[in-house]
Amino acid sequence: MPDPSVSPTLDLQLTWRGTFGRVRVFDDRVAAETSYERDALTPVPMETVRGWRIEPCDFDAVCVEFVTPGETYRVLLDTTDEQVAGLALRRALGAPLPSAS
Structure with a gap:
């Protein structure tokens, strides 16, 4: 179990x-939660994530897509956060998946 007192x-x-969407990158893990396309705020099951990518969602938001064997979890972020999110996720999770479009 990760130490909850450690800051991302x-x-x-x-x-x-x-x-609501949130992505938190720690030294040893990534945590994310989203309510986009969901009935309630849902944690992304990072232990089953097989890949990730960043796709446009709208003119003022991007989606970080976390792909699991059963479904894709989309976490909305501001377009201004796209580059820093991409760099941090690449460092933590490896190269992104190819674009879905």
């Missing part, structure tokens, strides 16, 4: 049109 090296979040 990056903590990005966005409340956008009634949804």
